Amino acid sequence: MGMVPNGLLANASAGVTRRLDPERWAVAEGRTAELIARIQPNAHSEGRRLAVYHYVQRLITNCLSCQVFTFGSVPLKTYLPDGDIDVTAFSNSEELKEIWANLVRDALEREVKSGNAEFHVKEVQYIQAEVKIIKCLVENIVVDISFNQVGGLCTLCFLEEARAGGRAAVTARER
Incomplete structure (x- = not known):
């Protein structure tokens, strides 16, 4: 009873690889489309995440002289419904490298206690790992x-460059 290159048992491979009838295939496609529609970013989730990002960006730039960017799944629009927003602040100031976390944490803690904050902020944590981060819920x-x-x-x-290159290649093939 040996293995075949596709990892299936030799005597079981024929039953696994049989053709799916069109009706079952349509059901599978419909369920897949429904799942994707539920988890993919939509206008509401994108607007909500963008608003939270801009809020955090304002909080950071009000207490630090820096630029703030988002990276990861949010700008790529590949986040899941419960995915996080990754933000990084940039500055050339050597002094800020040592105190940024305390300043940002204090600003977020003020928002936690504020009765009229623009957004609800809670669970502010300073994590001192190899890459120091402040984690919170907004x-x-x-x-x-x-x-x-x-x-x-x-x-x-x-x-982004890879995606743009892929779009250019598709466009060139379509011509």
Whole structure:
């Protein structure tokens, strides 16, 4: 009873690879489309995440002289419904490298206690790992804030270029 290259048992492969009848195939496609529709980003989720990002961006820039960017699944529009928002702040200031976390954490804690904050902020944590981050919930969306983390933005740029290259290749083939 040996294995065949596709990983199936030799005497069972014929039954597994038989053709699916069109009716069952249509049901499978319908269920797949329904699943994708439920988990893929939509206008509401994109608008909500963008609003939360801009809110966090304003909070950070009000307490630090820096630029703030989002990276990861949100700008790529590949996030799941419960996915987080990854944010990084950039500054050339050597002083900010040491104090950014305390300043941002304090600003977020003020929002937690504020009765008239624009968004509901809770569970602010400072995680002192290899890459230090502040993690919090804003409108029940997890937000991870880091400082001077170029890697995430480089990956984002690479994936955007790859996607743009793929679109260009498809366009060229269509001509």
